[in-house]
Amino acid sequence: MKPNFTKVEEAFFQETNAKEISTRIPYITTESFPKLGLLSALSFLEWVSDNPKGVVSLPTGKTAQYFLNFTHLLLENWNNKKGKDLLEKYGLAGLKKPELNELTFVQMGEFFPIDPKQHNSLYHIAVQQYIAELGLNKEKALLINSEEIELAEGKHFTEIFPDYKIDLTLRYREAKTHLEQLQQESIFKVDNWCTAYEDKIREKGGIGFFLGGIGPDGHIAFNTRGSDHFSTTRLTKTNFETQAITAADLGGIEVSRNRLVITIGLGTLGYNPNNKAIIYAAGEAIADVIKNSLEFEQSVNYPATSLQKLKNARFYLTEGAAVKLEDSVDCYYNCGPWNHQKTERAVMELCQKINKFGPKLELEDLKADKYCSMIPDLNENTVQSVIDSILVKLKKGMEKETNQVFYHTGPHHDDIMLGIMPTTNRQSRDASNELHFSVLTSGFTAVTNTFLYDLLIDTKDLLNHNKIEMVNFPDFFKDGYKYKWDKDIYHYLDNIAAQDAEEKRRGVCHRLIRALVSIWKINTQDELRETIYEILTILKNSYDGGKNPSKVQRLKGMIREFEEELVWAHYGIMVKNVHHLRLGFYSGESNYEKDVLPILEDFRKYKPTVISLAMDPQGSGPDTHYKVLQAIAKAVDAWNKEEDLSNLRIVGYRNVWFKYNPWDVEVIVPVSLNSLATLDKSFTECYITQVNASFPSYQLDGKFSALTQQVWFEQHKQIQLLLGKNFFYQNESPLLRATHGAIYHRELSVEQFLEESFKLEKAMAGIL
Template sequence: MYHNISYEDLTPVEKHFLKASGKEFIYEPTEKIPVIQIKNFYELGRFTALRFIEWVQQNPGGVISLPTGKTPEHFISMISYYLNNWNNKSVQKELEEVGIDCSIKPDMFSLHFVQIDEFYPIDSSQHNSFYYFVKKFYFGNLNLDPQKALLINVNEIGTAEGLPLNKIFPDRVVDLSLRTRWPSTRLERLQKTTIEMVDEFCTNYERKIRELGGIGFFLGGIGPDGHIGFNIKGSDHFSTTRFTQTNYETQAAASVDLGGMEIARSILTITIGLNTITYNENATAIIIAAGEAKSTIVRDSVENSFSNKYPATVLHKLKNARFYITNGAALRLRERRFDDVKKESPLSQKSIERAIINLALEKDKEIKDLNYDDYVSDKFGKYILEKTSKDFSAINNSIIEESMKKFNRGISSVENQIILHTGPHHDDIMLGYLPYIIHLVRNASNKHHFAILTSGFTAVTNSYMLRLVESLKEYLSNNAFLDLFNEDYFNPSNEYGKNKDVNLFLDGLSAHSRTTRKEASARRLLRNILEIFGNLNLTEVNFKVHELINYFNSQYPGKKDLPEVQKLKGMLREYEEEIVWAYFGFSTKSVSHLRLGFYQGEIFTETPEIERDVMPFVNLLRKIKPTVLTVALDPEGSGPDTHYKVLQCITEALKIYEKEEDISNLKIWCYRNVWNRFHPAEANIFVPVSLNSFAIMENIFLNSYGSQRDASFPSYEYDGPFCRLVQKIQSEQYQTVRLCLGKDFFMNHQIPRVRAAHGMVYLLELSLNEFYTKSIELKKLTEFKTPK
């Protein structure tokens, strides 16, 4: 059943933040659950922390269940801040402003904590287990009582004959069919017994939660498929705590934590059920979501009726259930977007374009064929007619004309430019707009330089490194590199040697010789080892190689690496990037690896610093003196992730550089790739992509990025390498532009390059001041200063 919820049902804290949002708390009948919008990720954490404190004051000894991962970063830090500074006057003033009674300090020690979920099999002492996270961040910061906790400590669940988990499940694969079939080997008998023990643990876990009266305060994130805990898409709304499998989307999201899809595909989970969450009908259940990437699943969860397809719809039956989301996550909530459009004065061309292009997609009609009835059948279309007082055909024509301008910019010649291409990670540039680069490099008047700002070591699995190191061991044992070693070929400062490594690899590609490619990679690995570990002789090199083999064999997947190993993995990614641009004739001097220091592989990443993270890019600007700069410009995400932090480093570097050089005419080309994409209304350059360009992109990606070929850390949207997801995205973008320009526009065009188009890249060109404005807008949505 749905509850009729009024404004008076909201708490003082909720009323305070709702007022600040300028929105209604629910837009009925479209929305089925109250939603409170917050301006940015930091404020979302602060709001949720204050609501939690408010609840704890009213429910001492209550039962709480809180999330793990990056989602609760500011929630945890803000609770800790308020509790540790409760008697501070400024804190008390802040608490009073939102309606919290400062005379009652929350009794955190009285609470019963319930862990939501855990991977299985996993050693609970590993830093990537949720048990570890809960102990470190919740019990380590919030003064909770461990004796009152219900935790999922896999190490204490038990196994058949008390054997270690790695003896029961040596390949980490748990076959749940053993629940219903006879085991055929001794190992299967041990596995069947262990599975039964886990099932029994789940039943007892559920019983203990219900004996406590159920969960009183539940806070959770929401996965790309809509999962809450590990209640994936399709989960029964009456499910309880259980031992279960996951789906691809959940595996992809967990792959970074677990050390790659190779592990994530096989690992199972223990999770509380949807009925566990809603068992207490008076429970406060809150889902938090930040960033545009979550906007689709937020819409589906808020606007749909009860459905197993969308697990969060189970919360609609709780009168105290809410969605707390950032403005980015609210992007696709139709009534809220309409409210934003109505507040525009005058109505922007971008909003008109977005609404009418969306209408064309919904109707599957070309823009020119949209009629009056189409407009008035759509809330946005009808409003646009009323607000602009224009005829629908005039609006259609304006969108067609604007789309044509964007397209013509994408096929116009670019000459005499110095283009500095930047990527937060290796492969960002090529996945963002390689088809455009293919045309830009054909004009010899243009100069190009490629800069990767972070080392990208987290994208390399231990198993891949192990294969490379074992390959190097073979060459060393055969003395294959003895002469080169004595010739100082492997000296890290030997630029000729670096370029020779890359060129040898390309020779191997040309000749279809795996042996040649293997040798080239082994050469570069040896060079990297010498750079990291110093001027070793061959005996010492052999010892170091054995050391590395032992390291990669013994580390559990997902464990944070030693700094030297992080650097080794990062240098592998750098080598792969050099191969990419060598396809077009660029030497290693044309590729800069900045390795910005904020990127350290932590779950909660560091804030960039001027000397460490900004000045290296200032120095590169001084050296290259670009006339065009490319930048990954993602929308508001779930906090200041790598792309955002790189953007801010570039922004600060430009502000320093412009005091030395006149860069008022600098053009900024903004791109997006697999993680986010422009709406055509947001872009101002449409670049056509041919099947030939798609083929080149796939060839380069799969051959150059060896560490990414198996898609160990993929997108949840596509089960495969990123290059194929990009082709899918760019193909879809082409179909959208066809609706704008006409389906026959491309087929009948006089230019062969246009006729060959079957994909489209969207770019946004900005002036320097426009870029600063965009960057500041993102900073307001994303940046924060956590109180100390």
């Protein structure tokens, strides 16, 4: 079946390999996240040209940036060659430039309550992005402003809900105190406001054009899993997945877990039967949600399935987001020549489909399978050929490395650990190897205001009780603070061994003082105390999720750097071998000197024989991973012009954000129970800002180390299903007998790495 696409959609569809679409809602794929933004922008402007006075609801999240960028670019270049060429390419040649000021904008959701002046308020973002910058008419807009929603006795929300917590059980139970009575009355007033908001939307005929992302649980707007398909605008709770996703915006899961939302409903979206409802999504991490949303019948388990009743509903996807759709799987096997990678995938997926170990698969099993039956020269040895190729990868993952210089990189602190820690531990055991660990961004966003505030209070108290001896040394404030940073690390690790929590905390305070003196150029103990009081005041007057001053950001970043040094010191790595590059793009100062040159200078200095990096697909997030990959690629390219790098190996890993499949990689590393225990112990002891998971993954309400263990265990199960359980627990190798996890990673030559990274860069940037 081929849908009735618009001109823009038809043009994009023709650029894909798809011949037909079998899903319940039509979709179009693009090769990159930016191109997804171009498709969305062109579709929006195409619709507006036909509906200049229509009702639109547009996204206010970070993922909307490419849509906004291309909408601006198109409108600004509509009548010049650049714009005309683009319009002609995508079916809109000769179209009159649309005007946006007659549109009615509908805000699809908002945290409640929240100060609308905060930068993380969705009201603030909507007004900034669509009213101020894109020129929509505020007088015609329907917006959700917490300040303008009337509450009991005309009081402000900070008086009614002083801790920002709203107990929705007051809808159904008796109020027991005067404050609860005010809260109960206020909740009903908010409910009435929501009903009036819904009425206003319906009076205008309903939403005619909707563009929004989709959450990890499949949520649309804030309609989380389980939402009624006929739901209307309402005040409601969110689920953990949504809370985890919004934690970064609100300053931590502690905040987002307790913050309610006002959202339009799924019924709001379905009220206008002609609603052009578009869901856009990027990256393999969302692929399961996309499959469930497009291939399953309508179900409250999958909110987006409610859009099946809309004839104009669409999904715009990157190839990664669509990778698990039956259409995409068919295309994978049918497009291009057959290779052994396809054979590996077909056989391993057959093991999963029929829950049968590889050695027990029979030829008839393969012939009966849709994809295995396509394997050229299919015979009794086909399964064994796959087993053999996986064994080669396992053997490579067990090889002992000697006389190597490893330069391991991570976009964020903890990325290397969560990606390849068992590998680095084995490398560090051989004295002939030299290991460097380089974190390329500051990572200050991972430290909450509350954590820093409490740490400063502890530091102040230790100073007042004269328990920070180093500040009494006469040369400490002059240059003494610059020395013995290893001593802080050793002090902390010594007290891990001693199980002395108080002394561990004192070790962190030591490092905090060094950082304070370094950043604020402090000269005396009195200045040190004054600076601590100054920062405490700043934090006390900041709202959760608010942007800190640059010096406070740097202080938070140096706390993360201390944590990274602690991790690798567990395995004998000295502070001088842990590098903090603080690339410029992270703080908005991106250029060659700030992003690429620091990496290149380290390559020249240490001359690594192996470089590792996070290789995430399609630049779809976290965005930092893609930017770091490109910076490393440019540094490798420049170094390659200076030296012979024919023997340099590039190791590409993934962690909890994206996952490789065994048929994607060249190396499989077995992980023992001991390695899993080491991972969790060192994560818990060293990443002190992350133990309580203020910014957790939506996949697990807990530490990243626990999620990583879960990923490694599941990957081992994939291999075990192919090789059989006996292979592991009866193996001659003690390591394989102890194996209960697996890590997959790439191993590329310089030429292969540069080809892949620049191909990705071209896909990301080469649209115009």
